[in-house]
Amino acid sequence: MDPSGIFPTSYRSDRRIIRTRWQVLALVLFMALLLLAPYLVSGRIIAILNMMMISAVIAVGLQICTGYAGQINLGQAAFMGVGAYTASILASKTGLTFLLTIPLAGLSAALFGFLFGLTAARIKGFYLALTTIAAQFLFHFAVLNLPSTWMGGSNGITVPPAELFGLRFVGETAQFYMNFAVTAIMVAGAFGIVRSRFGRAFVAVRDDDVAAGIMGINVAATKANAFLIGAFYAGVGGALWAYLIRFVGVDQFTLFHSIFFVAMIIVGGMGSIVGALVGVFIIRIIQEIIATVGPNIADSVSFLGGDIVFAGMNVVLGGVIALFMILEPKGLMHRWNIMKSSYRIWPFPY
Amino acid sequence: MVYFINDIITGALIGLLYSLVAMGFVVIYRASKVFNFAQGELVIIGGFIVWFTTMQAGLSLWLSIPLSLVLAGLVGYAIERIFLTKLIGESVFSMVMVTVGLLILLRGLVLLVFGPAVRPFPIIFPLKPLFLGDMLIPMNLLMGGIITIVAAVGLSWFFNRTRSGLRMTAVAEDHVVASSMGISVKGSIAFAWVLGAILSTIGAMIFLSGKSLTFLASDIGFAALPVALFAGLESIGGLILAGVIIGIAQSLTTNYLDPLIGGSLGSVVPYIIMLAILLIRPTGLFGWRTIERV
Numbered sequence: 001m002d003p004s005g006i007f008p009t010s011y012r013s014d015r016r017i018i019r020t021r022w023q024v025l026a027l028v029l030f031m032a033l034l035l036l037a038p039y040l041v042s043g044r045i046i047a048i049l050n051m052m053m054i055s056a057v058i059a060v061g062l063q064i065c066t067g068y069a070g071q072i073n074l075g076q077a078a079f080m081g082v083g084a085y086t087a088s089i090l091a092s093k094t095g096l097t098f099l100l101t102i103p104l105a106g107l108s109a110a111l112f113g114f115l116f117g118l119t120a121a122r123i124k125g126f127y128l129a130l131t132t133i134a135a136q137f138l139f140h141f142a143v144l145n146l147p148s149t150w151m152g153g154s155n156g157i158t159v160p161p162a163e164l165f166g167l168r169f170v171g172e173t174a175q176f177y178m179n180f181a182v183t184a185i186m187v188a189g190a191f192g193i194v195r196s197r198f199g200r201a202f203v204a205v206r207d208d209d210v211a212a213g214i215m216g217i218n219v220a221a222t223k224a225n226a227f228l229i230g231a232f233y234a235g236v237g238g239a240l241w242a243y244l245i246r247f248v249g250v251d252q253f254t255l256f257h258s259i260f261f262v263a264m265i266i267v268g269g270m271g272s273i274v275g276a277l278v279g280v281f282i283i284r285i286i287q288e289i290i291a292t293v294g295p296n297i298a299d300s301v302s303f304l305g306g307d308i309v310f311a312g313m314n315v316v317l318g319g320v321i322a323l324f325m326i327l328e329p330k331g332l333m334h335r336w337n338i339m340k341s342s343y344r345i346w347p348f349p350y
Numbered sequence: 351m352v353y354f355i356n357d358i359i360t361g362a363l364i365g366l367l368y369s370l371v372a373m374g375f376v377v378i379y380r381a382s383k384v385f386n387f388a389q390g391e392l393v394i395i396g397g398f399i400v401w402f403t404t405m406q407a408g409l410s411l412w413l414s415i416p417l418s419l420v421l422a423g424l425v426g427y428a429i430e431r432i433f434l435t436k437l438i439g440e441s442v443f444s445m446v447m448v449t450v451g452l453l454i455l456l457r458g459l460v461l462l463v464f465g466p467a468v469r470p471f472p473i474i475f476p477l478k479p480l481f482l483g484d485m486l487i488p489m490n491l492l493m494g495g496i497i498t499i500v501a502a503v504g505l506s507w508f509f510n511r512t513r514s515g516l517r518m519t520a521v522a523e524d525h526v527v528a529s530s531m532g533i534s535v536k537g538s539i540a541f542a543w544v545l546g547a548i549l550s551t552i553g554a555m556i557f558l559s560g561k562s563l564t565f566l567a568s569d570i571g572f573a574a575l576p577v578a579l580f581a582g583l584e585s586i587g588g589l590i591l592a593g594v595i596i597g598i599a600q601s602l603t604t605n606y607l608d609p610l611i612g613g614s615l616g617s618v619v620p621y622i623i624m625l626a627i628l629l630i631r632p633t634g635l636f637g638w639r640t641i642e643r644v
Contacts, residue, residue: 072443074387074450119625122632126385126446130579131628133572134621141618145611259454266447311461318455325448326436 061233069226070206081253083235113231156249269331365597390571396551426547494556582637
């Protein structure tokens with residue numbers, strides 16, 4: 001909702017993403033702060049920010065697929081894994097530059113996602129959501145059972161560092177800038193997609209697919225597209241992940257990781273790109289807290305050992321998902337918008 | 351040839367075990383329109399309840415089995431009360447997402463409470479297999495298969511023929527319409543979850559009898575998922591056929607194809623069958639074909 005006095009006078013101005021001068025200022029400040037972050041905060045925080053940006057790319061993709069197009073996707077981690085494996089195989093075997101491997105990783109993940117989205121032509125609703133779980137299992141099967149010279153089997157693959165004109169992206173700070181650039185492009189692209197023709201088709205299909213079909217939208221193609229775009233984002237995020245960790249293994253891409261991404265968009269708010277970013281921020285902070293506090297608790301309750309971080313994460317995130325679904329199914333962004341508009345029209349109720 | 355027939359029989363019996371776990375999915379879906387992703391976790395909780403009452407509390411089997419089923423029912427009821435009652439009237443999406451949350455919540459809780467340790471599971475069915483000529487049939491699976499068929503026939507009759515079963519079917523059709531016709535949606539969903547938890551516990555007893563129990567046993571939930579979808583989420587009787595087909599296919603793949611290709615194709619075969627059948631018949635073998643109106 002716009003502040004009073006701001007009325008879009010043309011279709012163009014109605015579609016604008018940045019609508020007021022304050023928003024310009026806020027955006028510039030936010031980007032500047034992020035860019036200067038390596039000079040302002042310690043390496044630990046930069047590592048967390050790296051993690052957040054990669055998760056942001058993947059969660060934004062999931063937001064488009066689930067939040068905008070309404071297709072429940074429980075295979076986002078598998079799509080991410082396809083991207084990560086593509087990037088690491090290309091980088092370690094052919095030595096391609098990351099400028100090519102990252103988009104190619106996105107494309108291969110998109111193809112994989114599209115295959116499962118194609119089933120949308122026949123399968124509807126939850127049956128479709130359940131085929132994404134099949135994607136998760138097929139991915140694991142493929143990695144573990146194909147000849148280990150192809151995908152490393154259970155040993156995983158070591159990834160060479162990203163390199164550009166002899167400049168190696170090693171260390172958290174260098175990778176921070178690489179991740180920042182890719183994340184900025186991907187998030188900006190997401191804003192473009194959701195207000196384009198495709199994005200509006202997504203929303204129409206989410207709200208009522210039969211009605212959308214009657215209006216002339218190709219429902220099956222739209223659903224398949226949603227999976228394609230969501231998986232593309234996951235693939236790009238997976239490639240960034242591969243370059244950051246410098247090692248990929250099949251255990252990094254399980255159903256539980258998929259559910260963590262679902263948790264991010266539920267907390268932030270369905271159907272909002274900013275919401276996905278907010279969700280990533282909050283969930284990653286929770287994860288950091290658990291990862292820091294967990295081992296201390298593990299020392300006192302010794303029988304759990306290293307599983308306490310994983311277990312604690314599951315309990316907290318599962319609780320968070322259930323809590324949000326019961327109390328605020330539209331997520332924090334919705335709550336924030338309500339607050340904003342009630343502040344604006346105060347003292348009138350509406 | 352004897353081995354071949356033996357593989358088929360064992361596969362069919364394992365398939366029936368999958369059917370029993372899948373029955374948990376279907377019962378909950380048939381009475382509440384919620385697809386419960388946390389089914390495998392219910393199995394593992396049932397397993398831990400049985401372990402607790404026999405190994406820990408030291409009760410005899412005749413006492414501990416009914417007690418475990420009652421306790422499991424209570425757990426199901428508690429889950430429904432805490433998480434799902436508040437969501438009646440919300441979108442189905444919300445309810446399904448809550449069960450996704452439950453999946454990881456319960457997994458974490460089981461890990462926190464019981465830890466990753468491996469525990470012995472009581473021997474509920476005799477360990478000695480049944481010998482039929484040269485063939486060897488595990489006793490727990492055989493008894494389990496009989497229980498599954500009895501349960502499927504009983505529940506099928508209940509949902510399709512009795513008054514209260516048909517009421518629940520109406521709830522699965524539409525919450526708002528059902529409640530405006532005077533049907534207690536709350537009661538129906540509560541019943542579904544109690545029944546789902548009890549079926550999962552029976553599944554755990556058959557699956558784990560005489561084996562060891564860890565939190566990883568919950569994977570049977572995802573092994574049973576293709577059976578539920580293959581049969582169609584609304585059909586209880588169809589589960590038997592679907593389970594037998596998938597079980598035999600899996601057993602034959604594991605025993606004859608896997609040595610050739612040197613992998614574990616057997617574990618994904620159910621999913622491949624499921625995807626194939628869903629592409630041909632989107633509602634599974636026996637699922638309802640719903641007509642949508644705008």
